[in-house]
Amino acid sequence: MIAKQDVTHDNVVDFIIDLFNDMGNHSYLGEDISQEEHGLQCAVVADQFDSPDSLIAAALLHDIGHFLHELDEDCLEQGIDNNHEDVGADFLRPFFPPEVTEPVRMHVGAKRYLCAVEPDYFSMLSPASVQSLEVQGGPMNGEEVKVFAANPHLEDALKLRRFEEAGKNVGVKTPPVEHYRPLLQSLITVNN
Numbered sequence: 307m308i309a310k311q312d313v314t315h316d317n318v319v320d321f322i323i324d325l326f327n328d329m330g331n332h333s334y335l336g337e338d339i340s341q342e343e344h345g346l347q348c349a350v351v352a353d354q355f356d357s358p359d360s361l362i363a364a365a366l367l368h369d370i371g372h373f374l375h376e377l378d379e380d381c382l383e384q385g386i387d388n389n390h391e392d393v394g395a396d397f398l399r400p401f402f403p404p405e406v407t408e409p410v411r412m413h414v415g416a417k418r419y420l421c422a423v424e425p426d427y428f429s430m431l432s433p434a435s436v437q438s439l440e441v442q443g444g445p446m447n448g449e450e451v452k453v454f455a456a457n458p459h460l461e462d463a464l465k466l467r468r469f470e471e472a473g474k475n476v477g478v479k480t481p482p483v484e485h486y487r488p489l490l491q492s493l494i495t496v497n498n
Contacts, residue, residue, distance in 0.1 A: 307321075308320060308321045315401060318494065319491050322367065325373045325374075326483040329341065339475070341373070343480070344473050344474060345370075346480035347473030347474070348365040348366065348466075348473035349365045349366035349480075350478075352364075352366075352466070357465065358405070360462075360493060361465060363489060363490055364405075364409040364462070364466050365469045365473075366483075366486055367398060367410055368391075368466055370390075371391060374390075391410060391411050391414045391415075394411075395411035398410060402493055402494065403493065406493060408459035408462070408463070409462040409463045413463060413467055414442050415454055415463070416454075416466065417431070418442060419464070422446040422450075423451060432471075435471070
């Protein structure tokens with residue numbers, strides 16, 4: 307496997323696919339599916355809603371930070387926020403456009419935002435998502451909502467969040483991560 311510090315524009319897609327293949331079988335934070343199953347299900351849901359390629363990629367990669375952070379795997383259960391959304395977006399930013407990286411960065415904030423502005427949204431969260439919400443700061447306050455709502459990537463972040471909640475089902479058939487190689491490759495940018 308390519309070392310993280312050796313990732314380039316030429317091999318980043320190989321690195322991402324290797325991450326999914328090597329670490330994707332880890333459990334998904336108290337859910338009944340693996341990290342890989344979750345990412346793939348989110349990408350499939352994004353595709354079913356005729357999302358642009360950038361949002362399908364964001365759906366696939368939104369939790370890549372769980373593969374890359376340096377904390378214990380059960381840190382959220384210990385009450386420690388791993389900031390996986392920032393870790394993932396920071397890793398992806400040199401290689402992908404903001405239409406991919408910003409929804410990744412914002413997907414946790416989108417959960418907090420939706421819990422603050424849509425009264426029924428909280429009831430749709432899985433028990434594991436409720437637990438992580440507490441560690442991640444809970445529903446946003448009024449000032450946080452205002453700032454978050456002003457972000458130009460708000461709509462895609464909210465769509466990604468809804469795809470994320472829909473991608474937690476046991477036994478759903480998805481294509482393998484390799485299926486997304488051409489899509490990811492087509493989104494690589496040199497000048498970010």
